[in-house]
Amino acid sequence: MRIVTLSYYYKFSDKLGMDKYLISGSLVLLLVQVFVLMTDLNLLPAEWGLNKKSQHNTEVIMGTIQSKHNNVRKKMNSSVYWEAGQEKDTLHAYDSILTLNNSSAQIILKNEVKLNLHENTLIVLEPSEEKKNANLVLMQFNKGRLRATTGAQKLKFSNKSWTIEAAHGSELSLRSVDDEKVEVELTKGEVVLANKDTQEVQSLEGNQRIELKKDEMKAITVDKNLSWSTNMEKVIYTHSPMTPVELQWKGPARSLLQINPDNHQVAESLSSAQTSTLKLLAPGNYIFRLEGDNTTSESFELSVLQAPTITYLAPLPRDRSLLPQSVVFSWTPLENIKNYYLELDSQREFRSPDVFNAKNYSQLLHNFKTEGQYFWRIKAVDQQGYTIPPLYHYELYVVDDALMAPQLINPTLRAPASKPKEEKSKKNETQKDNQGASHQINWIQKWVSWMIPSAEAEEMQISVKKKQKAEAEPKPIKKIVLSWSQVPTADHYIIEIADEPLFMNPLVNTKLKTNHFEWRGFGSKKYYWRVAAGKDDKKGLFSDVSEFDVTLLKPVKEEDALKESKAGKTASPVQLVTEAPIAPKPAPPPPATKPNLPPAPVEKPKKARVRRPAKTFASVGVHAQWISEENNEDDFKTTFEGLTPIAIGIERQWDWNETSDLKLNFFLDRREWEVEDSTIHPFQENLEEIYLELSLDYIRIGNPNSWGAFLTKEVVHERRAAQELESIDFITGGAQWNYHLKWGDTYRWQTRARLGLASAGFIARTDNWLWFEAIRHPHWGVNMGPSIDIMYIGGSDLSQTAFNLGFEVQFFW
Secondary structure, three states, X not given: OOOOOOEEOOOOOHHHOOOHHXXXXXXXXXXXXXXXXXXXXXXXXXXXXXXXXXXOOOOOEEEEEEXXXXXXXXXXXXXXXXXXXXXXXXXXXXXXXXXXXXXXXXXXXXXXXXXXXXXXXXXXXXXXXXXXXXXXXXXXXXXXXXXXXXXOOEEEEEOOOEEEEEOOOOEEEEEEOOOOOEEEEEEEXXXXXXXXXXXXXXXXXXXXXXXXXXXXXXXXXXXXXXXXXXXXXXXXXXXXXXXXXXXXXXXXXXXXXXXXXXXXXXXXXXXXXXXXEEEEEOOEEEEEEEEOOXXXXXXXXXXXXXXXXXXXXXXXXXXXXXXXXXXXXXXXXXXXXXXXXXXXEOOOOOOOOEEEEEEOOOEEEEEXXXXXXXXXXEEEEEOOOOEEOOOOOEXXXXXXXXXXXXXXXXXXXXXXXXXXHHHHHOHHHHHHHHHHHXXXXXXXXXXXXXXXXXXXXXXXXXXXXXXXXXXXXXXXXXXXXXXXXXXXXXXXXXXXXXXXXXXXXXXXXXXXOXXXXXXXXXXXXXXXXXXXXXXXXXXXXEOOOEEXXXXXOOOEEHHHHHHHHHOOOOOOOEEEEEEOOOOOOOOOOOOOOOOOOOOOOOOOOOXXXXXXXXXXXXXXXXXXXXXXXXXXXXXOEEEEEEEEEEEEEEEEEEEEXXXXXXXXXXXXXXXXXEEXXXXXXXXXXXXXXXXXXXXXXXXXXXXXXXXXXXXXXXXXXXXXXXXXXXXXXXXXXXXXXXXXXXXXXXXXXXXXXXXXXXXXXXXXXXXXXXXXXEEEOOOOEEEEEEEEEEEEEEOOOOEEEEEEEEEEEEEEO
């Protein structure tokens, strides 16, 4: 089944008051999309689908994906979806193959034609339709960089302006510089170049570099006296963000040209006697050329790849093994690996390690001859013979005579009966903190009394006082008690606690004299622990790894644990104990005083309050919008731009009490998006979406500031890769603040700031309007003016910045 990588989600709710025709239309479109998808996945007959069967014969087998690195995609001719390409996948006629960032693929076609695709390369395989050219393979070369070896079959590349036909036994490289320029480097054999517009045909032989533009061709002969050293690796795996690479050559070079993965060129001047240089390179595919006096060398293509991590499973770090028992070394397997190698050394620098070949298995059995401290690591060699270096190493102790492993007892969660000393020493600091908190709460009470009517303010003050009292009360302190069986003759124990089962970076690695450990620095999650005994320099075997979940431990009081211990009962292995805090001494009661009773108030007749008339605002507008999006995980950047054909807003403000009003706002916006640079994303179609907004503001009469809450529903477009775009419903709720400033009689400035949370992240936004009162009437009027909005959407794997310019007309009555 194919993996669907391009998906759009549109959800409409009756509660939002959507028009019934819009809902019906969206359901019809959804059914059509499901119908097309089921046809594409062969769940329905192909003749039922909207896409007619291709007139081309797509059953012809063209070749296979021999190997790949990272993300490779392929698409069948009759399909609209891209699926993940895997090693040994069969490729058919008119299949499209795409490599993404920091990715590559090696393709083997019939008659030993080899293609090496570098990152961000797109090709389409086409067989020859003519019987006389049955041994000719056609290929659409759309973008990127590749290297081809024709073998016993001809190979013909085609782009917008040129066709490039390579003869039998040719080797050549293609690189797209931009939409109009392609660079061809012929290392061996012969090529025939034909211009589609001018019908110009030219034949060239080996050791030439050809630059092809729309209606222009330039050939440069390669000088064999400028040559690269044969000792340099063409593929380097690295775990570092920057990798030092030494380049070596022969011949009198004047300059070194470096072409980066983004096609940016950098030239470096060289001395006449210089034959090497050192470069710091980030992961990517590079091209280097030597330039002399009117001469040039062959291109040296170098791929710096992010190395995959080999995770070691056994033995665990700092583990102990007994002689003469065999040790099983195991690790996680990787794709496209020819051999694994185990390196053993008594020094952590691995100056002269012993190397053992595990072939392509992910485990190896080894017998040690002598005891001692060892360090081990795993390196790998891929199918092309390039080395994947290890990222880290483990420590292992091989002993002839070891103490037995302790038996672990389940942990318990306890609270100590007495107050810890560090808490007593911090008593004065805690009192100072409480005083500071008291001043802060008093300031909050003043702010609340100014913001909210008196009745609500009193309730808020009571709630704040309760919170202050709860925070002032001492909280019980919990600790986890881990215990294990005693080992005869042992004089110390080593305990390790980690939050992952491999103990790569343990949270606790402590030497103890007793057979129990009290731990306070824990969180509400699962932990793993193990213990080993020791006597002087003699080491003991580690116990089996045990685990416990803090959220599942039942707390035990310290007093109950002590009673069970005195009674001779076996304690629970892991105990969560609650420590009884020392309550503060109660403050003495204030002296009794006689209350000063105020005189009886004189009741006055209440006047009937005149309610303020309600106001209604209706606005229409047009907006131009831009969104810049960056994927945090893959560093994939893209920019959308769009236009709002029409935006509609309705507001209603009414009397709430003598000093305040409430305002309810509803806003609807239909947006249309397109990719700002369509050459980078050739698969992108225009997008449409509906934006809905509902907000409620609390307005104090005569105060330029107002506060409220809002709820919005919009579609967020998150690009995963060049061909992968995900559109997700983003429902956000939060708080907002408004500020109004009036300039003279006709101008008014309005600012609104919002901060909201959603299930996938958060939104920070500011909106600004400059209103001009065009028409004023005792009962109605018209405002108009420009607006500017800035919004940021953030999340764990999402980062977008939106910019909005618009013009609105507002009617009020």
